[in-house]
Amino acid sequence: MTNPIHAFANLGKRRAAVALASLQALVLAARRRREFASRHPGTIKIVAQFGVANGIVNGARYQARTLRRLGYEVETIDVTEAVKRPWRRVEATPGGLFVFHCGGPELPLLAWPLREVLGSGRSIGYFAWESALPPRGWGLAAPLVDEVWTPSRFAAEALAPVFAAPVLVAPHVVDPLGTPRRWHREAGPLRFLGMADARSSLARKNPLGTIAAFRAAFPREADVRLVMKLKLHDRPGELARLREAAGGDPRIELIAATLPRDEVDALFSAAHVFVSLHRAEGFGLPLLEAMGLGLATVATGWSGNLEFMREDNSLLVRHRLHTGPDEGGVYGTVTWAEPDLADAAARMRQLYEDPALLYRLIERGWRDCRVETQLRAFQAGVAASRALGAAALRANDPGPLAQAPAAAKLAPVRSAS
Numbered sequence: 535m536t537n538p539i540h541a542f543a544n545l546g547k548r549r550a551a552v553a554l555a556s557l558q559a560l561v562l563a564a565r566r567r568r569e570f571a572s573r574h575p576g577t578i579k580i581v582a583q584f585g586v587a588n589g590i591v592n593g594a595r596y597q598a599r600t601l602r603r604l605g606y607e608v609e610t611i612d613v614t615e616a617v618k619r620p621w622r623r624v625e626a627t628p629g630g631l632f633v634f635h636c637g638g639p640e641l642p643l644l645a646w647p648l649r650e651v652l653g654s655g656r657s658i659g660y661f662a663w664e665s666a667l668p669p670r671g672w673g674l675a676a677p678l679v680d681e682v683w684t685p686s687r688f689a690a691e692a693l694a695p696v697f698a699a700p701v702l703v704a705p706h707v708v709d710p711l712g713t714p715r716r717w718h719r720e721a722g723p724l725r726f727l728g729m730a731d732a733r734s735s736l737a738r739k740n741p742l743g744t745i746a747a748f749r750a751a752f753p754r755e756a757d758v759r760l761v762m763k764l765k766l767h768d769r770p771g772e773l774a775r776l777r778e779a780a781g782g783d784p785r786i787e788l789i790a791a792t793l794p795r796d797e798v799d800a801l802f803s804a805a806h807v808f809v810s811l812h813r814a815e816g817f818g819l820p821l822l823e824a825m826g827l828g829l830a831t832v833a834t835g836w837s838g839n840l841e842f843m844r845e846d847n848s849l850l851v852r853h854r855l856h857t858g859p860d861e862g863g864v865y866g867t868v869t870w871a872e873p874d875l876a877d878a879a880a881r882m883r884q885l886y887e888d889p890a891l892l893y894r895l896i897e898r899g900w901r902d903c904r905v906e907t908q909l910r911a912f913q914a915g916v917a918a919s920r921a922l923g924a925a926a927l928r929a930n931d932p933g934p935l936a937q938a939p940a941a942a943k944l945a946p947v948r949s950a951s
Contacts, residue, residue, distance in 0.1 A: 576630025
């Protein structure tokens with residue numbers, strides 16, 4: 535992942551080091567001062583590069599909506615342009631809570647435009663991580679955060695050794711916009727959907743595995759389709775590999791483009807099954823979105839997606855763990871799962887041959903995506919948060935975290951102290 539110093543590449547290495555040190559010193563000094571000052575709660579500021587289309591930004595939007603539902607005053611701060619011009623400042627109201635949605639090494643880059651107000655409130659790094667091994671190079675950003683939130687226990691357990699701050703599990707909350715619907719062969723092809731982004735490592739997302747499993751599951755059947763939505767970022771060699779794997783199969787469509795959200799939603803709506811033969815997920819947001827949109831899910835039975843996927847609402851694929859280099863060139867040395875492609879093919883075939891099972895999984899996954907259920911999980915995960923004390927509730931709000939039942943509360947990976 536990106537080195538924090540390299541995040542200020544436009545400044546040059548020496549000036550970048552000075553900028554990072556200055557930012558840390560500014561925040562630490564302000565933090566010491568505020569321990570002795572009485573402060574009024576302020577808004578929660580969700581900070582992200584909202585001008586970029588990726589899963590991190592989708593998660594930031596979902597979290598803003600979640601916190602508003604829970605009664606908090608929330609504003610979003612877009613630092614997309616400021617990140618490109620590191621000396622540019624971004625205006626923000628002082629105080630309250632700053633929640634940065636990014637990778638750990640990118641936190642200084644997102645925080646720098648807010649340097650004049652950052653020390654006036656508390657800061658949370660909302661990070662995901664996609665390996666059982668702790669990330670390297672993330673500790674330099676540790677002085678900037680009061681807490682770390684992450685969407686899954688899988689990611690939390692990897693991040694906890696890196697940060698002295700409390701690490702809490704705050705799962706994503708999505709709206710179940712679709713409805714369960716049945717499929718039968720007379721209605722047309724059974725449609726499978728997969729997604730992968732090269733910047734998140736194609737080796738990790740494993741679209742080649744999805745294509746191979748589909749072709750093994752359906753060697754001759756004409757009434758099946760697979761759509762792979764890909765973001766390859768000018769990597770023609772990767773597209774050539776995927777086309778070679780598809781072997782000219784007319785049932786397989788490769789969409790290598792960045793699409794607006796409504797077109798992505800249309801891909802979900804046209805599909806019946808979402809497939810993710812990932813080697814690791816920090817959470818697996820597209821899988822949760824698929825369940826909420828009324829799709830069955832087939833996925834590797836390991837890592838962050840187990841935060842919401844179980845044997846009774848999904849088909850989980852067998853796997854074995856291994857440690858080695860990320861062939862996608864993003865993560866370095868990793869501990870990942872290797873999904874059993876024969877088992878994946880059998881699971882996909884099972885849905886084709888048993889439409890009743892397909893509908894049961896669709897219906898159960900959709901019910902498990904009820905907003906109330908997801909909100910309880912989020913509330914339970916952040917119940918130990920002290921940073922939320924800096925966040926203002928809307929007038930006359932009784933305090934949303936008080937509504938979380940004690941039985942639902944999960945122990946954080948590291949408790950606040």
